[in-house]
Amino acid sequence: MSCLKCLKYTMCLVNFIFFICGAAVFGIGIYLMTSTRFSSILPSLQAMNIANTLFIIGIIITCVSFLGFLGALKENRCLLISFFILLFILMLAELAAACVLLMYERQIEKFIDEDLKSGLQKSINDRKNVTDTDDWDTVQLTFQCCGIHNSSDWLNNVPKSCNNPGNGTRYWPKGCFKKLQDAFENNLLNAGIGVIVVCIIEVLGMCFSMTLFCHISRSGLGYK
Structure with a gap:
């Protein structure tokens, strides 16, 4: 008892x-x-x-x-x-999502790349000037990246979140898609451990x- x-x-x-x-x-x-x-x-x-x-x-x-x-x-x-x-x-939903990510990795990367382009174009159209902020600025400031592949994706409306104060170049050299890929690959073990811990708790x-x-x-x- x-x-x-x-x-x-x-x-x-x-x-x-x-x-x-x-x-x-x-x-x-x-x-x-x-x-x-x-x-x-x-x-x-x-x-x-x-x-x-x-x-x-x-x-x-x-x-x-x-x-x-x-x-x-x-x-x-x-x-x-x-x-x-x-x-x-x-728990079933988490395991199913993990299986889908592993089985359809290439298709998901292609889908994300195309969708990011649509999202960035929408952000360009919605911005009145480079001082406006949205989700893109949060991602670019967090991962120190600019655009999808580089700053040219923003055309002539590059936001301030792309500015790189650390060296002579004006904008962050890498695009956010590559940065997100690198972050995912570098933290794959940690993500796997996190999923296992969550499943154990559940x-x-x-x-x-x-x-x-x-x-x-x-x-x-x-x-x-």
Whole structure:
């Protein structure tokens, strides 16, 4: 019985921490949506700009962790099984996305390259002057790149985020597509470890919730 209580309160604590983190990500997404102008880098994924992505991730983390926290605290079978199902679906979605990335790497690179061109052209058309900012500026400042392949992609409307103060050249020499590729390849091991860690956390969450679920069923407490 003491082990089950320890399991219950451990699950409550972990889910409470995730709830706070999810709420913080959710808040950052709302702040960015209300304070910054965004244009889609990938027009085919128009809704998935930085602000919307943080907003959606925050909602998912907050809702799932709230179910786990309340289900463990109240020992509610409905909430615990809902928590288990949501974690299982999330894990399947992550594994499916990883498999798709590995199987269709070349096709995805070609699609991203073409979509980046459409997104950059849209950004050029939307900008009134080089001082306007959007998602492109965030990417270029973060990765110290300019355009898709180089600064010529911006034609005569090169934004200030392309400026390279570190040497004699005016703009960052590398394009963002190459920089993003390099960043992905250099952090492939870390990304793989991150995915494994997330999956382990999800599996542990499912095991904890199912253990509590079975204990409540054997206790005859039913659906409260």
